[in-house]
Amino acid sequence: MNAAAGNTSRPDLAAMVVPLGRALMAAEQPVLDAHGLTMWAYAVLSHLDEAPLRTQAALAEAIHADKTRIIPVLDDLESRGLLTRRPDPQDRRVRLLSLTPEGRRLRDTVRAAVQEGEERLLGQVPPADREAFLRTLRTLYEASRGRPAR
Amino acid sequence: MNAAAGNTSRPDLAAMVVPLGRALMAAEQPVLDAHGLTMWAYAVLSHLDEAPLRTQAALAEAIHADKTRIIPVLDDLESRGLLTRRPDPQDRRVRLLSLTPEGRRLRDTVRAAVQEGEERLLGQVPPADREAFLRTLRTLYEASRGRPAR
DNA sequence: TATTGTTATACTCTATAACTATA
DNA sequence: TATAGTTATAGAGTATAACAATA
Secondary structure: OOOOOOOOOOOOHHHHHHHHHHHHHHHHHHHHHHOOOOHHHHHHHHHHHHOOOOOHHHHHHHOOOOOOOOHHHHHHHHHOOOEEEEEOOOOOOOEEEEEOHHHHHHHHHHHHHHHHHHHHHHOOOOHHHHHHHHHHHHHHHHHHHHOOOO | OOOOOOOOOOOOHHHHHHHHHHHHHHHHHHHHHHOOOOHHHHHHHHHHHHOOOOOHHHHHHHOOOOOOOOHHHHHHHHHOOOEEEEEOOOOOOOEEEEEOHHHHHHHHHHHHHHHHHHHHHHOOOOHHHHHHHHHHHHHHHHHHHHOOOO
């Protein structure tokens, strides 16, 4: 019932993906530290850049964080002039979030450095495999978001 | 400098791998629950099966756990007759760990169920991509273990 | 004195619940 | 009364440090 016969004993997917994720996070930590960003702060910057969100709750959900968890993060980023948080005139309960130019710039800088490190790791992989890997990773990632893994 | 020109804006690897890992763990949680195993307990069973280890410290390191963290786990597994923990006659400070037949059986059962779920997820991926993905994942996983991600 | 395993303690991270303001 | 955001509190998970047994 396996793609490759005889290969009944591959490691669990999770047993490889989770540690790899930990390693990737650890690898990008020094980059984040250098710019005074926590992982959550970087996640916020990344997500705000690609899709401006209306509510903090939506942002929290997008990055799989509790809504109470990102508040100190937003406080910090706002005080550093990296994003703005203004009441929506239409519904003053809601905070409109948007990246400042400096916020976008920082995000680009950090992302470039992060991906440079990742490229180094991917360098060990043959180009053909590499493309298939990235494509599949994306597919599985999207799939895992579609259904919250049940 | 990219494999595919113009594709400068791929998501960070970590931003896909980490959530995918979380989803995979969440997906296998019900299976573990059904057998009264925590994630750490399953990690212990898995690692003991493939390579019998001499010391608890070595086991802890192998599964990226603190040595103090696995002690309650070992207590539980031992009391359930899934593994034995005996002092090494050669050096009575050391505890020799080995899976009992029931431990191995449970491990096989759970692993089959876990991988069945993973196969379902992988079913969405074209066979060619799938092989490349698994091969590459394995490569990157090994690489990330070689250097503890610095 | 150094090392394996264990126990006790403290700390960090995360979520729950209570509160304010708008609607 | 219901919802967005915030604050305060409690809980889970983790690591640090002290301890006992053996070498």
